[in-house]
Amino acid sequence: MTIPGVQALAGPDQLLLFLAALVGVLLLMSLGIAVFTVVIHMLNEARVKRWRQMESEWERPLLDVIDGDAPPSSIHALVSPRNARFFVGFVLQFDRLLGTEEHQILRDLARPYLPTLLPDVRRGSPERRARAVQTLARFGLPEYSGTVVQALDDPSLFVAMIAARGLFQREYPEHFAAVLSRLDRFTTWSRGYLVRMLAAGGGSAVPLLRDLMTDGDREAGLRAAAADALRELNDLQAVERAADVLDGGLQPELAIACLRLLGHAGHGGHAALVRRYAEAHEPTVRAAALAALGTVGNDTDAALLREHVHDSSPWVALAATRALFNLAGPPGLGGLSGAGSRARTLAEQVLAEAGWA
Amino acid sequence: MIHQLLLPVLVGYNVVVICYFVALNSVYLLTAILAFRALRRHARRLKSVELEHMMGGVGGLPVTVLAPAYNEEATCVESTRSLLSLRHPSYEIIVVNDGSTDGTLARLSSEFELEAAPRAPMADIPTSQVRDVFRSRRHPNLWVVDKANGGKADALNAGLNYCVTPLFCAVDADSLLEPDALTKISRPFLEDEATAAVGGVIRIVNGCKVEAGRVTRVGLPRSSLARLQVLEYLRAFLWGRVGWDALGATLIVSGAFGMFRRSVVVEVGGYATDTVGEDMELVVRLHRRLRETGRRYRVVLVPDSVAWTECPESLRSLGRQRDRWQRGLVESLVRHRRMLLNPRYGRIGMLAYAYFFLLEMCGPLIEGVGYLTFTTWLLLGAASIPFVVAFLAVSFAFGIALSIATVGMEEMVFPRYPRLRDLLILFWLAVAENIGYRQIITYWRVRGMVSKLRGVTGWGVMERKGFDVSNG
Numbered sequence: 001m002t003i004p005g006v007q008a009l010a011g012p013d014q015l016l017l018f019l020a021a022l023v024g025v026l027l028l029m030s031l032g033i034a035v036f037t038v039v040i041h042m043l044n045e046a047r048v049k050r051w052r053q054m055e056s057e058w059e060r061p062l063l064d065v066i067d068g069d070a071p072p073s074s075i076h077a078l079v080s081p082r083n084a085r086f087f088v089g090f091v092l093q094f095d096r097l098l099g100t101e102e103h104q105i106l107r108d109l110a111r112p113y114l115p116t117l118l119p120d121v122r123r124g125s126p127e128r129r130a131r132a133v134q135t136l137a138r139f140g141l142p143e144y145s146g147t148v149v150q151a152l153d154d155p156s157l158f159v160a161m162i163a164a165r166g167l168f169q170r171e172y173p174e175h176f177a178a179v180l181s182r183l184d185r186f187t188t189w190s191r192g193y194l195v196r197m198l199a200a201g202g203g204s205a206v207p208l209l210r211d212l213m214t215d216g217d218r219e220a221g222l223r224a225a226a227a228d229a230l231r232e233l234n235d236l237q238a239v240e241r242a243a244d245v246l247d248g249g250l251q252p253e254l255a256i257a258c259l260r261l262l263g264h265a266g267h268g269g270h271a272a273l274v275r276r277y278a279e280a281h282e283p284t285v286r287a288a289a290l291a292a293l294g295t296v297g298n299d300t301d302a303a304l305l306r307e308h309v310h311d312s313s314p315w316v317a318l319a320a321t322r323a324l325f326n327l328a329g330p331p332g333l334g335g336l337s338g339a340g341s342r343a344r345t346l347a348e349q350v351l352a353e354a355g356w357a
Numbered sequence: 358m359i360h361q362l363l364l365p366v367l368v369g370y371n372v373v374v375i376c377y378f379v380a381l382n383s384v385y386l387l388t389a390i391l392a393f394r395a396l397r398r399h400a401r402r403l404k405s406v407e408l409e410h411m412m413g414g415v416g417g418l419p420v421t422v423l424a425p426a427y428n429e430e431a432t433c434v435e436s437t438r439s440l441l442s443l444r445h446p447s448y449e450i451i452v453v454n455d456g457s458t459d460g461t462l463a464r465l466s467s468e469f470e471l472e473a474a475p476r477a478p479m480a481d482i483p484t485s486q487v488r489d490v491f492r493s494r495r496h497p498n499l500w501v502v503d504k505a506n507g508g509k510a511d512a513l514n515a516g517l518n519y520c521v522t523p524l525f526c527a528v529d530a531d532s533l534l535e536p537d538a539l540t541k542i543s544r545p546f547l548e549d550e551a552t553a554a555v556g557g558v559i560r561i562v563n564g565c566k567v568e569a570g571r572v573t574r575v576g577l578p579r580s581s582l583a584r585l586q587v588l589e590y591l592r593a594f595l596w597g598r599v600g601w602d603a604l605g606a607t608l609i610v611s612g613a614f615g616m617f618r619r620s621v622v623v624e625v626g627g628y629a630t631d632t633v634g635e636d637m638e639l640v641v642r643l644h645r646r647l648r649e650t651g652r653r654y655r656v657v658l659v660p661d662s663v664a665w666t667e668c669p670e671s672l673r674s675l676g677r678q679r680d681r682w683q684r685g686l687v688e689s690l691v692r693h694r695r696m697l698l699n700p701r702y703g704r705i706g707m708l709a710y711a712y713f714f715l716l717e718m719c720g721p722l723i724e725g726v727g728y729l730t731f732t733t734w735l736l737l738g739a740a741s742i743p744f745v746v747a748f749l750a751v752s753f754a755f756g757i758a759l760s761i762a763t764v765g766m767e768e769m770v771f772p773r774y775p776r777l778r779d780l781l782i783l784f785w786l787a788v789a790e791n792i793g794y795r796q797i798i799t800y801w802r803v804r805g806m807v808s809k810l811r812g813v814t815g816w817g818v819m820e821r822k823g824f825d826v827s828n829g
Contacts, residue, residue: 019747026754030761034784037765041780044772127401158402158548190547192418314479348475 054083058090065109066094066102072109084113088135095138110139121147126156133159137166149175152182160185170202180208183222191225191253198229206235213258214241220251227257231264239265243273255280256288263292270296278304283313290316294323302328309336309343321346322353330356363737367730374727381716382755388600389759393766395603396595399660400770417446418543419522420616424452425512426530430459432667434468436530439570441496445539449498451516452530456485456506470494471501478518482627484511490519509612510628510635517627520619527636529613533562533572533665541662542616549655553643554617556602556610556658558594560773561587562665572665575773577782582675585794586668588786592763595660595770602658606709608644610656612636614664621647621654632692633814634685641693644705661771676801683721683805684813690714721802728796753791760787 057078064070079087091110095103120132133151136144151163164186167175186194198209212218212226223245230238242258243266250258259277262270274296277289290308293301305327308320321343324332336347422440426433433452440450454462465471474492485507493499504515513527524546526539538557545552564578564587577584601607610617612635622628625646628635640656647654669675690697690713697714699706734740764783767773774780 016743016747019744019751023747023750023754026751026758030754030758030787033758033761033765037761037768037780037784038777040765040768041772041777044768125398125401127398130402161548188549188551190418190550193547314477314481318477318479342477345475345477349477352475 051086054086055090058087062091062094062109066098066105072105075109076112079113084116088113088117088139092135092138107139110135114140114144118144118147121151126154126159129154129156130159130162134162134166137163141166141172145172145175149178152178157185157188161189165197165200168197168201168205170200170204173201173204176201176205176208180212183212184219187219187221191221191228194222194225195228195232198225199232201229203233206230206233206238209233210235210238210241213238214245220254224253224257227254227261231257231261234265236265239267239270243270246273246277252280252282252285255285259285259288259292263288263295266292266296268296268298271298271301275301275304278308283311283316286311287313287316287319290323291319292323294326297323297327299328302332306335309346314342317342318346318349321350325350325354330354363733364739367734367739370726370730371734373723374730377716377720377723377727378752381720384712384716385596385755385759388604389596389762390600391603392596392600393762395599396660396766396770417540418524418546419447420445420449420539420543421516421520421522421525421619422448422450422534422539423513423516423520423525423527424450424530424532425455425509425516426452426457426461426465427455427506427509427512428457428459428461429530430457430461430464432531433461434464435567435570436533437465437469437499437570439533440528441499442536442570443534443539444536445543447522448539449500449522450496451500451502451519453502453504453512453516455504455508455512455515462501462503465501466491469496469499469501474500476500476519479521480518480623480627482514482518482623484515484518487515508630510630510632513635514627514630517619517622523619524616525619525622526614526616527612528664529666531667532559532613533567533570534614535663535665536571538614538662538664539616542614542659544659545655545657546616546618551653551655552618552657553621553647553654554607554610554615554640554656555662556598556607556656557614557616557662557664558598558658558660559590559611559613560594560663560665561590561668563587563668563670565665575775577774577779578668578670580670582672583668583670584782584786585790586675588760588764588783588790590668591767591783592760595763595766596759598658599660601709602660604704604708606704607656607658608640608705608709608713609637610640610658613666614662632685632688633681634689637685638689638692641689641696641710644702645693645696648702648705672797676797676804679798679801680805680808683802684809686713686718687806687809690718718806721799722806724799725803728799756791756795757787760790 058075061070061075061078065072065075088110091106095106098106114136117132117135120128121136122129129151133148133154137148141148145167148163148166152160152167154160154163160182164179164182168179183194198205201209209226209230213223213230215223227238227242227245230242239261242261246255246258246262255277259274262274266274271293274289274292277285278293280286280289286308290305293305297305302324305320305324309317309324311317311320321333321336330351333347333350336343422443424436424440429436437450437452452465454465471491471493473489476490476492485505487502487504489503491501491503493501500519502515502519504512507515517525524543526542528534542555542557545555561578561583562572563580563583564576565572566574566576577587598607598609615636621643622639625639625642629638629642632638643654644656669678690710693710694714696702696706696710698711702710731740731745735742735745761784764780764787768780774783
């Protein structure tokens with residue numbers, strides 16, 4: 001007698017044999033994986049021990065070199081060729097912790113070993129390529145700039161972004177155009193990330209960023225990122241160009257970025273333009289316009305701002321309350337103490353933010 | 358006579374059980390293979406680029422951590438300290454005291470010097486009444502919202518109303534996040550603006566040493582029940598969820614640790630308050646709404662972003678937890694049943710939803726009844742003992758192989774257990790869990806389905822032991 005459901009599928013003996021074999025295979029496989037895991041565990045332990053040992057051997061001499069108490073050759077003598085990559089990684093860790101002054105010393109320490117990374121840029125997984133590109137960008141510019149620029153066209157977006165980040169630094173303005181021309185690859189990336197990356201270019205990047213902001217052929221999100229970067233760089237001259245852009249009627253994200261720029265460094269002459277956006281259908285645009293009015297507006301805008309303290313969007317209401325405070329100080333919020341509970345809370349919140357509560 | 362009547366039923370059911378067994382294990386095998394590949398790739402990526410360097414230099418994405426707390430007197434201070442010690446460039450913490458009846462608010466207040474502070478809500482998701490909003494004098498990024506009791510989802514919604522950052526991270530009040538957890542879990546949002554939700558990995562803190570809100574020594578718990586859950590969590594996260602993520606079909610983001618785009622969650626109305634599975638329900642609803650509106654979006658998992666959480670150490674607590682999880686699963690899946698095998702919802706409807714509906718939701722019932730029919734078959738003397746033994750042996754051997762492979766994967770990719778002894782214990786548990794533990798879990802899941810049918814609601818009580826806090 002057998003289980004009929006099983007019997008229906010195959011002959012009893014063959015099936016039993018098959019199941020027994022399957023159990024055997026699975027158990028053997030389990031045993032194999034268990035042994036393999038134990039070996040991996042022991043190898044991991046050995047590797048960690050070896051790394052710790054090397055780190056402890058290098059740490060003191062490295063600090064001596066940084067302090068100027070020993071020449072770079074003193075540590076180079078301790079690095080065997082097979083540990084070159086690990087040494088570069090070790091130096092990179094210090095580079096993240098220390099300042100600009102020490103960066104030059106660390107660069108010099110890592111430089112002799114950088115050629116070992118070159119093959120990684122062209123082959124291997126995207127992760128390996130990214131690691132090599134990041135290290136070359138950190139320690140190998142301008143010598144390896146050609147390699148890093150090539151990585152901007154890497155099939156992996158991740159590698160390309162690492163290259164872009166490495167090149168868009170205030171020290172290397174000659175590479176800005178190359179990065180900006182490929183920026184369309186990164187439209188899916190976080191806007192905030194792009195803005196900070198562009199702002200890292202510093203003053204030398206400003207003319208190119210202005211061009212990007214006003215270039216009607218480029219994607220609106222990228223133009224907005226350029227506008228936000230210009231605001232972070234405190235570029236006063238970009239304000240007029242932002243006003244021109246804003247005058248043309250725009251997609252919300254670009255309008256918001258331009259309004260922010262005007263709110264940051266605009267003047268009374270921009271108030272009329274900003275007011276046009278204060279009644280926009282999109283709450284985020286409305287909020288940006290009202291926030292800007294807090295800087296470029298005048299007493300006549302107070303009524304408009306008060307009206308928007310009761311806006312259906314809480315974000316607009318908060319922006320209007322903050323703008324009222326910016327425009328008229330604490331007395332500007334005086335009338336709100338008796339208003340509805342949300343307006344009152346907003347007024348108290350804005351006062352607390354400004355340290356008045 | 359009875360024998361003749363039962364025969365066709367048992368024959369039919371045997372086929373159902375075998376089909377279920379083959380389908381379930383095929384999915385397990387497939388997800389395990391995919392998870393292995395995905396984890397290796399992720400580990401390589403981790404080694405390749407220092408994430409904090411990549412993000413820190415340009416400023417991380419601002420995040421609000423939402424931590425609902427209900428009667429968490431034993432763990433709330435340690436958990437909040439853990440949240441305050443996270444390494445992330447810009448974040449705010451909102452602890453929502455959901456009408457606790459113990460000293461949760463008082464402990465938070467004295468420990469973090471809370472004072473009432475004005476703050477207007479930025480969304481209007483309906484919640485129970487908010488009584489007050491406090492801010493810490495010692496930590497300006499720590500806020501506490503005190504509200505009337507309304508349940509976990511209601512508390513999360515209240516926190517969400519006060520959230521002003523583009524992203525929020527929902528955690529359990531007893532979760533301990535690793536210092537770089539926020540930075541790691543926010544990476545997909547950095548790389549793709551279309552990311553709507555990201556899940557992290559949950560590990561069990563029982564048996565670990567906690568100092569100043571951080572897990573400083575990883576170890577296995579002393580309790581066998583807790584140890585079995587360690588293995589279960591490893592399996593669930595390292596190959597279950599990672600495997601589904603590799604298929605682009607993440608349907609669950611754990612309520613204990615998950616990050617979301619605030620605007621999208623507010624747009625879909627926040628967490629559902631009429632289910633005990635609010636975490637899964639939200640993710641299923643996000644998939645549904647975003648697919649229906651034709652928007653490009655991503656829901657993904659980051660396997661090295663870790664939160665540690667306390668697991669139940671008594672059978673009664675564990676039973677209640679599993680009963681609740683099953684009810685939550687049933688509620689979410691039944692509510693959105695139109696997604697089942699519906700091509701409109703892509704691989705979510707055709708693969709993930711179908712798997713969870715047919716195998717995870719109905720599975721315990723099929724399995725439970727299977728145990729009964731096997732027993733009946735044996736009692737009737739109609740079964741071939743060698744076949745029954747062989748079938749059970751295959752089932753157990755497969756389970757053992759997958760569990761051991763999970764421990765192997767863990768050691769290869771994210772090794773956490775420093776002692777070889779712990780690994781050997783986990784191997785032993787991979788064998789031992791098949792005798793008793795799996796069956797009792799199946800029983801609780803069946804009980805959860807029955808509870809759902811009986812209209813049982815609510816969370817039940819979870820006893821907290823508190824963390825193993827070192828004096829050192």
